[in-house]
Amino acid sequence: MQTEGSCDMTQCLIVDACEAERSRIQAMLAAYKFDLDVAGHAREALEKCRGAVPDMILMSERLDDMNALDFIKRVRRTWRHRAPVVLVYSDEANPSRIGRAIWEGASECLMQPFDADVLDDKLRQVGII
Secondary structure, three states, X not given: OOOOOXXXXXXXXXXXXXXXXXXXXXXXXXXXXXXXEEEOOHHHHHHHHHHOOOOEEEEEOOOOOOOHHHHHHHHHHHOHHHOOEEEEEEOOOOXXXXXXXXXXXXXXXXXXXXXXXXXXXXXXXXXXX
16 A cells, blocks of 8 residues: 555556456556456465565456355454455345455455445545545
8 A cells, every 4th residue: 555655556456267357457457557467266365465465456256166254354363463354246236245254354345346436535544545
């Protein structure tokens, strides 16, 4: 995350099994000039975090190899000293699942389909921009 006087670029990891969705989100985030990386699976994302924990993880609730809640728990437990902002998106408006994601450590949730304006609002809410 950028701070005043810093020239570090905000690092963002997009995690989604769908390549088209990853590309759509990358296109929306391009305007912010973030350092973007992508992962198709949760385990791949965890491996990428071992090298350098991103400032933000934007991820689908539904992943092939691990559910978002388990992923968030592992991220929070492993990188407590440098826990990233985690935004989870879902195509299902299920209040109990959204509440559970927040309880487990998600910073915020988005409902699909979301557009650039909604994403911008969420990024502002969590302090990334």
